[in-house]
Amino acid sequence: MRIGKALQLAVTLLAAAFLLVPTIQSVLAGVTVNYFQGIRSGLTLEWIAVVWELYASSIFLSLGIALACLCVTLVIGVPAAYALARSPGRLSRAVEEFISLPLAIPGLALALALLQLYGSYKGFRMSPAFILVGHVLYTLPFMVRSVQSVLAAIDLRTLEEGAATLGAGPVRRFFDVVVPNALPGILAGALTVVTLSIGEFNLTWMLHTPFLKTLPVGLADSYASMRLEIASAYTLIFFVMIVPLLLAMQWASARAQRMSQ
Amino acid sequence: MTLTLRNIAKTYPGGTRALLPTDLDIAEGEIVSLLGPSGCGKTTLLRIIAGLETADAGAEIRFKDDDITHQPVERRKVGMVFQSYALFPNMSVRGNIGYGLKMQGLPRAQIDARVDEVIALCRLEPYAGRAITALSGGQRQRVALARAFAPRPRLLLLDEPLSALDAALRGQLRDELAALLRQFGITAIFVTHDQDEAMAIADRVAVMSQGRVAQIGTPEALYRAPQTAFVARFVGNSMPLGGRIEGSQLHLPGGTLALTAPSDGKAAFVRAEDVRLAEHGPLTARVTAVTFLGTHYRIALSGATEDTLFCLHQGQSAPKPGETVRLAIAPQSILILSPEKAAA
């Protein structure tokens, strides 16, 4: 019993170290003058400044796309989740399965598909909307499922019937009862969408044009061709953006999950 | 009649015949309870009245002179209290109570005044500003009632509003609810599968069984003169005696009982409280179990009838399991019902 527990703890700590150590290394490398020589060479913000100069636009682009992606997934996903929750059945399962395809089909393949069909519409191809479409494809299922699971937990039908007997028509019910009560799910979904969109690489790598490098594309770029310190500094910036989002996301999904129990 | 139901039937898509064609009339200010075992169609009937479910073709629902058969829910002006209450968790107590009034498009000031009034009536003042999640079960139940009351519905429908509560609270709220409904003279239909609850609240009880109304009447009428074996069993906890009736005599394994009148071809029932221990009673039985229940002992007896017969015995002591006792049942306490009805 004791030994078993110690072993479990060891595995847990080892796994945590495996995940944590390189992130610490990368944070350190990002502020070290010369990583090859180690911390002794001194600390500096120079690399961060370099990254800012080279990649600031990609950071803003990513933020912009993430927000746009959030808006689109809200507009498409929330009503859809409601409709799916309202009419459970084989057909709804099929629709869900279909919109979840982007989780199963590798991003590269999806991007290739989009390029094949829409690559020749230049105005579209060269605009951020093209990348946005990819991100929405990939994040939409998360929004839908997040909202759906909360809706499934709140006995939506009865709440709506309650509102109906009080004189509320379908549209009023949607805004007075459905949306407010789905908020925890919407919030959890929103954070997931933003986080995933900021980190999306597989699709974006194929969809982007040189003018439209998103943050992870820039990261890949810097890993391939910049010195370690710059790559690390860029990774550091990425962490600074993504970690608070991740923490918020975990908090929000824990809350949504508590609600749906 | 305020509410007139004609030919209401319901077949669910799967083919379940939840409700066979049913007629029902309810007078202004009357409280009618739908009582029946699980699955007998109570909720279905209530939901059809509310407009939450559509009845099979041929149905007619009239409210005074309006035919509301095809009106959508939100225009029927019926209030409904759900088993789960269905309170809006995103609104405060006030918000919930005022929602129906808001939907009617009343001005803010008028809504506030009416909400205050209803809150006072339901003794909800201390909770008015609270979130729904910060209320206990009993408080929620009162809010649900207040919300349904507030828009002054023509008819109030309640679907097992107490069944989510624990026994103690249930008894208390049942009495409060009955008092409130009477105080406002509200016309109401109250669904329950608890016999005590139906009797405590309703002017008339409609006992339902397998999609039909088996009998409708005042609590006393149902208890004293059940018309079917089902009603006798469900409302009065009557036990079938079995045996064989010859003229005015009922022959049982443990002896022969006298009946008030010749009843050949009928079936006999009795209630546990009408079975008495009597030193010279006509029935012989063996005690199989004795349970002390505070006010009385419940004694399980075998040998008197084909099944186990129960006897509620008041007194300071009771026979022990294994003893043989003699029993008496007064002829007028034996219910005689048609066996074909007994099959229901």
Next chain:
Amino acid sequence: MTLTLRNIAKTYPGGTRALLPTDLDIAEGEIVSLLGPSGCGKTTLLRIIAGLETADAGAEIRFKDDDITHQPVERRKVGMVFQSYALFPNMSVRGNIGYGLKMQGLPRAQIDARVDEVIALCRLEPYAGRAITALSGGQRQRVALARAFAPRPRLLLLDEPLSALDAALRGQLRDELAALLRQFGITAIFVTHDQDEAMAIADRVAVMSQGRVAQIGTPEALYRAPQTAFVARFVGNSMPLGGRIEGSQLHLPGGTLALTAPSDGKAAFVRAEDVRLAEHGPLTARVTAVTFLGTHYRIALSGATEDTLFCLHQGQSAPKPGETVRLAIAPQSILILSPEKAAA
């Protein structure tokens, strides 16, 4: 004594004192029920006996001559039936019932024989091969019992095994369970918060309140001679009469009652069934509500005592709300208890 508990107390890490130092002795073959309101420590005591929770330092648990205070659960040979049944969903009915025997390392053939035997006893033959998920609540309850029985535990612990069932099934299974336990002469501790259940099943009932055993005794003893106001209320549904005692007289708002003996400084309680309508009774009261309950009417009365007084009235008719009636209460049916105990 089969089981001897000394000085069992439990303080949870958060600081909740769930159990104050408690002693309890249980004889071979005895069925003891732990009865009490939610949170009084019943589950905690049971889990300490099972070994699922450790008692505070100083506790002693002896089983006949073994000191098992520090033995791990899996070696205590106690059977346990959980409220949620905790059946293993990945095993069939047989698999569940045989699990304890398998853990004892019995040979396959012996396990099979014993499982068959227990299945027969619990009338589970038709379900033996089924998956747990394919069973109804009542059937699951029987499997849980069979599983706990099978390894012939020295002691069977049951934590509200019936509370997940609906009322009708509960009554039926309660009787079956009582019969099975007696048939096997099993020593058992049965936790419940339902007074009827405790009385129906147990030889002795330990009434618990706020981490203590308030009184332990046979059902009749508890009902007839409660030693604290808590027990009087919880077990006998007694109502406090309030008022003022002077010598052998109890002065109430509605009149004065005679007591059997001078009881200055004490408190008086009565049960609803002991309050009688009597044309010339010493108390005057106004009827506020009447509920027909089949065997009797429950009448709510105001004016007699400070609170509402209830009266259970048997008869063909009852007074109407608003009428004024007179009441009598026999001196020997008035319970006299110490007020300091009444504070418990």
Next chain:
Amino acid sequence: MSTRQFVALCLVPLAIFALTFLALPLVRLVLASGEGEAGWGIYWQILHTPRYLTTLVQTVLVSVSVTIAALAVSTTAGLFLTRNRFRGRAVLLSILTLPLAFPGVVVGFMIILLGGRQGLFNAIFPGHGVFAYSIFGLFLGYLYFSIPRVLLTVMAAAEKIDPALEEAARTLGAPSHRVLRDVLIPALAPALVAAGAIAFATAMGAFGTAFTLATNIDVLPMVIYTEFTLSANIAMAAALSVLLGIVTWGMLFLARSFSGSTIAAGG
């Protein structure tokens, strides 16, 4: 407007989007795979080109081993974390779940920092610590992003296990390892299948990690990329994409029908 109409209306935006940007492009992709010189024979060609086949097998092998490893590590850690409360547990949990949204490229970089020439291991064991660019490095990279996903699913399931189940087994005389074998693992099985399927699917489709590690170990997504960038062999890239999609989707579908839908966020 009736309720039914409104509900239908709610699906309109989704329908338009999914048709335009998911259904049609996928159809186009499938068609594109048949537009090469080999026509539809391209699929036959894939099955008869050893290079593609070995890559497919290699991809599946790596993904399977990652799945197994992630399940083992995350189940151990997940059970430990659900069943023990201690100081620092929340921090540990955050550490274990934070990499959830790290893109594959970042994960690749993390592996370089661990096992590259400049990495931690090479600093500790000079000359023997370079593994980032081997198949082991790729495996570690996939493991890195699979651990959080599997952990979350396992923990969610573990928290739902009725503690009474374990207690019941113990009152019946079961020692800890039997409780694990007879009660916990079976109760976790659906979650393990679901989590395993997700880990597998993610590993199958992962591109960023392989791209960053830039090893000469080919996995299918890398080959698709190379086909696309090697004289724009679009038909072959499309055909391989279709193949990869079908294999992974099939796995997920099987797992889902076995275990009900469970999903953890991931990038």
Next chain:
Amino acid sequence: EDAVCYNCPPEWADWASMLKALDEQAGITMPHDNKNSGQALSQMIAEKASPVADVAYYGVTTGIQAIKEGVVQPYKPAGFDEIPDGLKDPEGNWFAVHYGTLGMFVNVDALAGAPVPQCWADLAKPEYKAMVGYLDPASAFVGYAGAVAVNQAFGGDLTNFGPAIKYFNDLAANSPLVPKQTSYARVVSGEIPILFDYDFNAYRAKYNEGGNYEFVLPCEGTIRVPYVMSLVANAPHPETAKKALDFILSDEGQAIWTNAYLKPARPVELPADVAGRFLPDSDYERAVAVDYAAMAAAQAAFGERYLSEVK
């Protein structure tokens, strides 16, 4: 004015300075772009119907293929005539902008004590295990150029790649790194101690980065190759693109190359201080030119062979 160049990576051939100069001196904004030659071409093929790029930069053979694929259009910028024959398409579909000589770019500090290798053959020695890197010969032009170089060094020619295949297979035992993109930074940081790369990248590291870097012209011999640019057919911004190409071939433009240790395509004199930093001419004698058209013709077949035969 905006224009898009495919494959203008800032850490290669000092495109960073070139892009900056384009912005500052010609007012043309071109984002940097990390592709390789093959990727640039395939992207252009994929986008043929509706190109994204205006100009492209790649190895000479890729330029020759680009004509066949019909993704470029002729343009003769000012100074076109001064580019020696053979280093430009007579129609102007592609033209060299600079040369490079292939060799070994070595981070001496990262060799962990091993001597600086002098020959291609040295690299198969165990002491260089996991230290050698070369770009994917099936995709990147540098990679292909490296393959042609070792092939010739070991007696092969453009019709017989057997020696190259054998060489790479021998090298495979030494677990080489095979990135697909420009990896200058990885050599600088020590991740890849030895990379098949051009002299200009190595010199830039040697003279501009703080560290100990060497360029080696292998003893068995090597090749020199021109890098070329093209105007993309149906470029979205043709006028800006032409201005950019004009600038790159102008004196200012070519001077930027020379400062970056690139031998310019037009006969522009190397500044003395720069010239002094190159390896001696005697070493450069081992570097020969090849028939670029034939090299282009053989590229696809070699790529296939490499992918299927080198494990």
